[in-house]
Amino acid sequence: MVRTRCEVRSPEAADALRWYATAVHVMQSRPLADRTSWLFLAAIHGIQPSLWFRFGVIEPDVAAPPAADQRRFWNQCQHQSWYFLPWHRGYLFAFEQICREAVIEAGGPEDWALPYWNYSDTTRPEARVLPDAFAQETLPAGWESTALPDGSPNPLWVERRYGKTDPPITIGEQFVTLEALQLDDFVGGTNDIPPGFGGPVTVFHTGGGPNGSLERQPHNGVHGQIGGSRPGGNVNDPADQGFMSMPSTAGLDPIFWLHHANIDRLWTVWRRTHTDPADPRWLDGPIPRTFTMPAVDGQEWTFTPSLVLDTASSPLDYIYDDQAAPVEPVFPVGARRAERFALLSGGPARSADDGTPSAEEREGGVMGAEHAPELIGASDSAVRVNGETRAGVRLDEPRVRSLTQRLGRAMALGPVSEEPPRVFLKLEGIRGTSDAANYLVYIGLPTDATEELDPDHLAGTLSLFGVGRASDPEGPNAGGGLNEVLEITRVVDALQVSGNDLANALDVRFVPASERDADADFSISSVRVFMLEP
Amino acid sequence: MRTRRLGRGLAAVVRRPPVPALLFVSMNGWAVMVWSTIGAAASHAEFRALPGAVVASSLHPTSHVHGGAATPVAFVMWVAMVLAMSPLLLAREVDRVRLSSLRRRRGSIVTVWLTGYVVIWLLAGAAVVPFVAWLGTDVRLAWGAVALVALWHCSPLRQRFLNACHRAASLRSFGVAAYRDALRDGFATGGACAAVCGPLMVTVLLAADIHLVAMAAATLALTVERYLPARTPRWRLPFVPARASEWPSARARAGLLRARV
Ligand SMILES: [Cu+2]
Numbered sequence: 001m002v003r004t005r006c007e008v009r010s011p012e013a014a015d016a017l018r019w020y021a022t023a024v025h026v027m028q029s030r031p032l033a034d035r036t037s038w039l040f041l042a043a044i045h046g047i048q049p050s051l052w053f054r055f056g057v058i059e060p061d062v063a064a065p066p067a068a069d070q071r072r073f074w075n076q077c078q079h080q081s082w083y084f085l086p087w088h089r090g091y092l093f094a095f096e097q098i099c100r101e102a103v104i105e106a107g108g109p110e111d112w113a114l115p116y117w118n119y120s121d122t123t124r125p126e127a128r129v130l131p132d133a134f135a136q137e138t139l140p141a142g143w144e145s146t147a148l149p150d151g152s153p154n155p156l157w158v159e160r161r162y163g164k165t166d167p168p169i170t171i172g173e174q175f176v177t178l179e180a181l182q183l184d185d186f187v188g189g190t191n192d193i194p195p196g197f198g199g200p201v202t203v204f205h206t207g208g209g210p211n212g213s214l215e216r217q218p219h220n221g222v223h224g225q226i227g228g229s230r231p232g233g234n235v236n237d238p239a240d241q242g243f244m245s246m247p248s249t250a251g252l253d254p255i256f257w258l259h260h261a262n263i264d265r266l267w268t269v270w271r272r273t274h275t276d277p278a279d280p281r282w283l284d285g286p287i288p289r290t291f292t293m294p295a296v297d298g299q300e301w302t303f304t305p306s307l308v309l310d311t312a313s314s315p316l317d318y319i320y321d322d323q324a325a326p327v328e329p330v331f332p333v334g335a336r337r338a339e340r341f342a343l344l345s346g347g348p349a350r351s352a353d354d355g356t357p358s359a360e361e362r363e364g365g366v367m368g369a370e371h372a373p374e375l376i377g378a379s380d381s382a383v384r385v386n387g388e389t390r391a392g393v394r395l396d397e398p399r400v401r402s403l404t405q406r407l408g409r410a411m412a413l414g415p416v417s418e419e420p421p422r423v424f425l426k427l428e429g430i431r432g433t434s435d436a437a438n439y440l441v442y443i444g445l446p447t448d449a450t451e452e453l454d455p456d457h458l459a460g461t462l463s464l465f466g467v468g469r470a471s472d473p474e475g476p477n478a479g480g481g482l483n484e485v486l487e488i489t490r491v492v493d494a495l496q497v498s499g500n501d502l503a504n505a506l507d508v509r510f511v512p513a514s515e516r517d518a519d520a521d522f523s524i525s526s527v528r529v530f531m532l533e534p
Numbered sequence: 535m536r537t538r539r540l541g542r543g544l545a546a547v548v549r550r551p552p553v554p555a556l557l558f559v560s561m562n563g564w565a566v567m568v569w570s571t572i573g574a575a576a577s578h579a580e581f582r583a584l585p586g587a588v589v590a591s592s593l594h595p596t597s598h599v600h601g602g603a604a605t606p607v608a609f610v611m612w613v614a615m616v617l618a619m620s621p622l623l624l625a626r627e628v629d630r631v632r633l634s635s636l637r638r639r640r641g642s643i644v645t646v647w648l649t650g651y652v653v654i655w656l657l658a659g660a661a662v663v664p665f666v667a668w669l670g671t672d673v674r675l676a677w678g679a680v681a682l683v684a685l686w687h688c689s690p691l692r693q694r695f696l697n698a699c700h701r702a703a704s705l706r707s708f709g710v711a712a713y714r715d716a717l718r719d720g721f722a723t724g725g726a727c728a729a730v731c732g733p734l735m736v737t738v739l740l741a742a743d744i745h746l747v748a749m750a751a752a753t754l755a756l757t758v759e760r761y762l763p764a765r766t767p768r769w770r771l772p773f774v775p776a777r778a779s780e781w782p783s784a785r786a787r788a789g790l791l792r793a794r795v
Binding site for chain 1: 629633634635636637697698700701702703704705706707708711761762763764765766767781782787788
């Protein structure tokens with residue numbers, strides 16, 4: 001039987017949500033050591049026992065599962081990895097089955113499926129608001145059952161869900177845009193330039209390094225926007241973060257599963273027009289650990305990505321009520337180029353040079369054949385971000401001159417000319433402890449721009465979900481931190497069109513997305529600019 | 535089935551630049567190693583008489599590394615070993631250094647970086663070779679060294695160095711600072727590598743006539759280890775998987791309980 005996962009605000013989902021609350025309640029009443037308990041399932045994503053004790057999630061005298069269970073099941077979540085999507089798909093599937101069992105036992109429907117939350121739907125203004133059923137502290141009216149009498153606490157509500165706004169928690173629109181769906185390849189290019197849709201090649205990898213695009217946004221952004229940090233607390237202290245803000249607690253929030261169902265749906269959307277990796281290291285990976293989940297009966301279920309590619313067939317057997325592409329167009333080959341030239345040559349006319357490529361450009365052309373990114377700028381030192389922060393990136397003059405010449409020619413001649421290189425901003429070695437932080441990154445703003453930040457200069461968002469663990473020198477990432485790659489081709493093109501040539505420096509500005517983000521304190525070991533032949 | 539497909543994945547990795555070039559360098563190292571082994575065996579009659587299969591018997595007190603004349607041979611072997619074993623481990627590092635450099639400087643920056651890296655290994659060799667010669671004078675010393683190396687492989691300090699290999703430093707890209715950073719990072723990476731791999735290479739030298747086998751095994755182990763995730767530094771057997779979580783001791787938990795009240 002193929003089941004359908006429905007959008008959380010659709011009429012079909014109302015009943016599914018009510019049963020979800022019942023199942024969460026049943027699972028929460030099981031002890032930690034039970035493989036089908038709420039806590040055990042959350043620990044599969046991540047657990048930091050000391051933090052769980054501190055949060056009062058578990059009591060210090062709790063009976064821990066056997067060490068072998070901890071080793072096989074716990075702390076498996078794959079982040080900043082090409083396994084991000086398949087691992088979370090298998091994880092959600094295992095969770096949904098255990099939930100469904102609880103639903104059926106409580107007298108619910110046999111075809112129960114996990115709802116998803118589509119916060120990116122721009123046609124519905126309320127789409128970015130946390131669904132009401134999660135925001136109420138006591139059981140919503142009409143949800144009473146024998147297990148959950150009237151006036152019970154609402155299993156879908158958690159205290160440690162702070163968000164970044166006054167209630168109701170609302171996600172900022174910049175954090176749910178779907179540029180990721182426009183990426184052609186699952187795995188990124190050299191040095192993750194351009195980034196891939198699904199993430200970089202890794203072994204079993206719980207986090208650190210560069211994100212795949214879908215993971216970067218909307219995934220990471222939504223985690224911070226929902227989890228947030230305690231108002232009046234310290235955004236840099238793990239003990240003050242919301243559950244959703246950190247990988248080691250995210251699975252404890254019932255909204256986590258609806259968020260990930262949506263991310264899973266977006267993978268389904270993408271793969272209708274694109275292809276997954278054919279690399280056997282991905283299909284049959286990973287090493288050295290395997291993906292292991294509890295089945296309904298508590299037995300082990302191990303899977304590889306190759307087993308979870310098509311959701312509509314066995315063993316997964318589910319579809320989404322909406323699998324259509326939400327962004328138009330999901331770029332066909334060549335459309336990106338056409339759009340680029342529309343911007344470039346639609347701008348004010350410029351005097352073109354004679355059109356013969358310079359020695360430098362020819363050199364660039366040779367490199368282009370390899371599609372290797374080329375460094376053209378870098379910050380001279382590490383950047384400490386604490387509230388609104390400006391960083392200067394020094395640019396290599398000869399290479400930038402060549403870039404602007406080619407942009408100028410494209411402006412003058414239009415689509416008959418060669419497409420100029422694409423440009424990327426790379427934030428390397430992002431380290432800190434403010435997992436909840438959400439920032440906006442602008443480039444090339446005029447020095448005196450303080451009030452209105454021109455959206456034409458927005459390079460992208462920066463969300464630090466997972467930064468604490470990735471920065472831990474004793475953790476699995478050895479403290480390397482996170483990396484972020486933002487394509488800034490469009491911004492650079494617009495700068496050129498408006499007559500602001502790139503000179504020998506580029507101004508990068510980090511702007512907190514909300515007041516609560518302003519106290520975040522993290523460092524970036526290097527801000528770099530790369531160009532890539534198209 | 536899974537193993538076979540993973541094997542094909544590995545084959546794909548081997549074909550991706552700069553891996554073929556690095557493999558070529560590595561092959562040269564192996565060639566020198568084989569050549570010097572034959573040379574050493576020819577010049578030391580007792581060498582050929584040794585049974586090759588058992589490590590114990592091959593930890594021969596009078597192996598080729600004893601005394602004055604053999605020391606240069608051992609030094610050549612050390613360099614060959616570095617040449618043979620390190621290129622694959624360096625694939626990621628060289629990539630990182632290249633991509634942190636302005637294109638017109640890539641060659642010179644990578645050269646500076648490699649110089650720093652190699653200098654560390656040559657210094658390590660200069661220190662290690664006479665030491666190995668001394669260890670070779672007495673089988674008990676040799677076995678003692680093997681035991682110490684085994685202990686080193688279980689130690690948290692070695693894990694710290696191994697983790698340092700995972701943590702890529704950011705190199706500056708402009709001016710003299712770019713060269714300074716490249717040299718410093720070459721030194722640092724070479725130092726961490728020498729601490730992680732050097733001691734095992736000492737035992738390879740001690741393994742006398744089976745050192746080609748020992749070296750192959752060591753190369754495999756060290757390469758695999760380098761590509762696995764970092765682990766929390768603590769005493770443990772090599773390759774034993776890390777515990778998934780740090781469950782506080784009963785005492786620590788009792789403390790938490792008291793603090794709560
Ligand atoms: Cu997540």
